[in-house]
Amino acid sequence: MARKKSTSAGGDGPLDSTPAAEQKAPGAPYVVLARKYRPQSFEDLIGQEAMVRTLRNAFETGRIAQAYMLTGVRGVGKTTTARILARALNYSVPGGLDRPTIALATIGQHCQAIIESRHPDVIEMDAASNTGIDNVREIIESVRYHPTSARTKVFIIDEVHMLSKGAFNALLKTLEEPPPHVKFIFATTEIRKVPVTVLSRCQRFDLRRVDASVLAAHFERIAGKEGIAIEAEALQTIARVAEGSVRDGLSILDQAFATSEGKVNARSVRAMLGLADRGRVLDLLEAVLRGDGKATLDQFASLYKDGADPIELLGDLAEAVHGVTRAKIAEAPGDLLSQEERKRCIALAARLNVGLLSRAWQMLLKGIEEAGRAPDAATAAEMVLVRLAYVAMLPSPDEVVRRINARGSVAGPVPPRRAPAAADSYPEPDDESPPEDRDVAPDPALRAPATPAAPQFSSFEDLVAYVGRRREVLLMTELEERVSLVRFEPPQVELHLLAGAAPGLANDLKQKLDQWTGKRWGVSLSREPGARPLGAVRREGKAAEIEAVRQLPAVKAVLQHFPGATVTDIRPIEDAGNEDDEGSALG
Numbered sequence: 001m002a003r004k005k006s007t008s009a010g011g012d013g014p015l016d017s018t019p020a021a022e023q024k025a026p027g028a029p030y031v032v033l034a035r036k037y038r039p040q041s042f043e044d045l046i047g048q049e050a051m052v053r054t055l056r057n058a059f060e061t062g063r064i065a066q067a068y069m070l071t072g073v074r075g076v077g078k079t080t081t082a083r084i085l086a087r088a089l090n091y092s093v094p095g096g097l098d099r100p101t102i103a104l105a106t107i108g109q110h111c112q113a114i115i116e117s118r119h120p121d122v123i124e125m126d127a128a129s130n131t132g133i134d135n136v137r138e139i140i141e142s143v144r145y146h147p148t149s150a151r152t153k154v155f156i157i158d159e160v161h162m163l164s165k166g167a168f169n170a171l172l173k174t175l176e177e178p179p180p181h182v183k184f185i186f187a188t189t190e191i192r193k194v195p196v197t198v199l200s201r202c203q204r205f206d207l208r209r210v211d212a213s214v215l216a217a218h219f220e221r222i223a224g225k226e227g228i229a230i231e232a233e234a235l236q237t238i239a240r241v242a243e244g245s246v247r248d249g250l251s252i253l254d255q256a257f258a259t260s261e262g263k264v265n266a267r268s269v270r271a272m273l274g275l276a277d278r279g280r281v282l283d284l285l286e287a288v289l290r291g292d293g294k295a296t297l298d299q300f301a302s303l304y305k306d307g308a309d310p311i312e313l314l315g316d317l318a319e320a321v322h323g324v325t326r327a328k329i330a331e332a333p334g335d336l337l338s339q340e341e342r343k344r345c346i347a348l349a350a351r352l353n354v355g356l357l358s359r360a361w362q363m364l365l366k367g368i369e370e371a372g373r374a375p376d377a378a379t380a381a382e383m384v385l386v387r388l389a390y391v392a393m394l395p396s397p398d399e400v401v402r403r404i405n406a407r408g409s410v411a412g413p414v415p416p417r418r419a420p421a422a423a424d425s426y427p428e429p430d431d432e433s434p435p436e437d438r439d440v441a442p443d444p445a446l447r448a449p450a451t452p453a454a455p456q457f458s459s460f461e462d463l464v465a466y467v468g469r470r471r472e473v474l475l476m477t478e479l480e481e482r483v484s485l486v487r488f489e490p491p492q493v494e495l496h497l498l499a500g501a502a503p504g505l506a507n508d509l510k511q512k513l514d515q516w517t518g519k520r521w522g523v524s525l526s527r528e529p530g531a532r533p534l535g536a537v538r539r540e541g542k543a544a545e546i547e548a549v550r551q552l553p554a555v556k557a558v559l560q561h562f563p564g565a566t567v568t569d570i571r572p573i574e575d576a577g578n579e580d581d582e583g584s585a586l587g
Contacts, residue, residue, distance in 0.1 A: 033250040033257075037222055039080055040115055041104040042088070046218055046246070047210030048077060052102070054205070059088065059102050065203035067175055067184035069160075071191040072207030075245030078187035081207065082156045085185055086122045087114045090150040100151075110150050121147035124156045133166040140174050143182050153182050160186040161193035168195050175201045209244025212236070218246070219253050223264075228257055233266035241273055274309035281316045282344050285324075288317075288385055289352065289360070290474045291393035296385050310381035311371050318364040324348045325357045343500075347481065351473045356392065363388050393471065454517045460488045463513075464534060472512065478505050479534070486530035491521040496529045545570050 039045050042052045058064055068085065070078040084104070092098045092109045104111070113119035123142070125135065139155055147153040157163075163171075175184060175198065186202065188194055210218075216232075216239040223230045238256065242249030252273070256264045259272055270277060280303060287295040303313060327342075327349035367384030374380035457463040468476040482501035487494035491513070495506065502508070506523045513521040531537075546567050549555055559565055 033222060033226075033254045034247045037225075037250070039077070039084065040087075040111075042084055042102050043104075045077060045081065045084075047214050047244075048081070048207055051081070051205045051207065055085070055088075056102050059100055064089070064100060064183075066178050066182075067202040068186065069191075069194070069199060069202035069204040070185065070187045070207060071204065072189070073209060073243075073245060074189055075242075075247030075249075076207040076209060077246065078189075078207060079156075079158055081205075082158075082185040082187055083114060083117070083122075086119075086154040086156065086183075087111050089152045089154060089183055090114065090119075090121070092151065119150065121150040121152070122154045122156065124158065126158050127162040128159045131162050131164050131167065133164065133170050136163070136167040136170045140170065143174055143179060146181050151181075154185060155182070156185045156187070158187045159189070160198075161188045161190040165195075168198055172197055172201070210246055211244070212239040212242075215239035215242055215244075215246065215249050219249060222250070222253065223257075226257065228260065228264065230256070230260075230264040231266050234264050234269045237266055237269050237273070237275065241275070271307055274307060274312050275316065278316070278320070278341055281313070281320050282341065282348075284313075284385075285317055285320045286348070286474050288389045289348075289356070289392050290472065291389050293386055293389050296389050297382060300382060300385055304378055310377040311368060314364055314368045314371060314381055314384060318361060318368070320345075321357055321360050321364065324352065325354065325361070328352070328354060328357065347477055351477050359391060360388060363391065454519070457490055460485050460493070461534060463488075463493075466516075467512070470512075470516070475505075475508060475512065478502055479509070480538075481533055481535040484529040484531060484533060486526040486528065491517070491519050493521065493523045494526050494530075495523065496526045498529075498533065542570070 042055070045052060068082075070081055072078055087104060087108070087110070088102045089100050090108075090110045091101050091104060093106060094109060097108075110119055110121075114122050117124055123139075125139070143153075143155075145153075178184065184202070186194075186198075191199075191204075191206075216235040219235050219238060220230070220232075223235075234256065238249055238252050241252060252269075256269050256272060259268060267277075269275075280299070284296065284299045284303065287299055300313070304310060323341075323345045327345045331346070363384070367381070367388075371377045371380040371384065455466050457466065464476060464479045467479060478501055482498045483505070484496040484498060485494075486496050493509070497505065506525055510521050510523040513519075513523070546569075549570060550559070550567055555567065559567075
C-alpha cells in the first residue's frame, strides 16, 4: 500500500558513489544522502541490470539511438541515468580513450561538469515549469548549432509528459531527424501521457523498482560508510516502506540517522514512521481471524496508544494476509520476514484456506479506503476490524449449501398431501397455511432441535479434533504443534508447553472445555515433557505412508515411466473425488 514518505532535494535515483565536490569538509553544509551517494557511472546503479546490459551492447556495436525515453516511478534513477548517459556520450580522456563508452572508469574531460549539471553542451530542462511551445522552439533553434566543447549536444527533458500538445507537435520533426551531433534523453513518471508519435521515435527503457532485499543491502553499505550502526530489522523496515524507490529510502535513512544516538534500531524507525511491530501485527491478525472481537479491539487500542497510525496498521494487516497467502500457495511468506515471523505465517497458512484469506484481503483494502475518508481514522479502523472478525466466523456460501443439503437428506421427503374429494370446492391450503389446516405429516426438519449431548473424549486426539470442529483454529494449532501431552484423564489434562506456545493456553483450554461439556475441567502444566506433539506425529506417519506407497511395484513402475512425478499425498478411495473445503476456516 502507499505510505507517507519524506523526500529530499536532488537527484532521482539509485546512488552508490560520493562525488568529490560533495564530500563533507569541516564547516561545510550538510549534504543529504540522496545527493551525497548519487551514482556517477553505470556500475554504481543498482537494480537496473537489464538496462545497463542493453546500453553496453549498443555502445560496443555503435548502435546508439538518437533519443531515449526513461520511465519509472519516482526515485528509481531516471534523471541520474540521463546524466550518466550524457557523460557516456561525451566521454573523453586527454591522451587516452576518446569515444562513446559506458566504461567510465575515470573522470573524463567533461564528466565533472556534466555530473554537476553545468556543462554548456548538456542542456537540462524541467518540462513541469517549461511546458509551452516557446520553450521547445528554443531547443529547436539551438539544435542547429554544434556543441562548443563536447562531442555531442545532449538535451535532457525531465517530466516530459508535462509538455503541451503544441510543444510535442513542434518537437516531432526535429526528434525524427536530429543532426548527428544531437541526442535527446527524456524522463517521465507518466509514460501513458506521452504521445505515441513521440514514443515511436525513442528507444524506451523502463527502470524497475529496486527489490527490497537489494535496497536493504545498499542502505547497509551507506550506513557503514557513514559510521552509523543500524539493526538489520531497521534496514528491512526502511527498504519495505521505500517501495522500490532508492531516493525515498535514503530520505528515510537520513531521518533515521538524525533521530538516532549512535545506533539505529527497529523500534525507533517504526516509531518515526508510525508503524506497528510486525509481531504484534500478527497477534492482531490471529485475534481477528479467530473472531475474538474483544481481543481485537484491545490489541488495536494498545498499538494505537503506542503510536501506530490506524491506516498504516490496516496496511500492515493486509501485508500480513499477503504473507500468509504466499505461505499457503507458494510456501514462501516473504524475503524480509524474520525467521519467527515466517514460522508464524506458515503455521497460520496450514489452518486457513485461500477463500478466507481472499475475503480478508478484499475487506482490508476496502477498509483502508474507508478509513482514509473517515473523519476519525481510528474509529473507522476499529469498525473494519470488528467487521472482519465477524465475517471470519461466518460460513461461506458453499458451506451453507452443503449444510442445507445434508439437513434435507436427514429429514427425508415430505409426505404427499391428501388429494381433495370431488365435492370439495375449496382450494388446497398453500404452504403458508397453519399446520392444523393441512392434512400432511409435519416435516421432521422443522421440529424443535434436541439439546445436543455433551461431548465425550476418549483420547487427547478426540479433544483436539473437537476443538477444530468448534472452529477454534488457533487453539487447535497450539494443541497440535506447541503442546506435549503428559496426562489425559478426563476431566483432568496435564500438558507441557513447548517453545512458542501462548502463555494463557491452559486457561483458555479450560474455559472452553467447561463451556462445551458443562463440567469443571482441570488443565495443569508440567515442567517435564510428555508425548510428542500431535502435528509432528501425524506428519511422520504421513511421510511413512507415502514412502510405503512409493515402494509398491505399481507405483515404482509409474515413477520410472514419468521421471518428474512424485507422490505428495494419500487419500482413501471414497474421498478421492471430493474437493477441498475452500469455504471453511480450516484447511
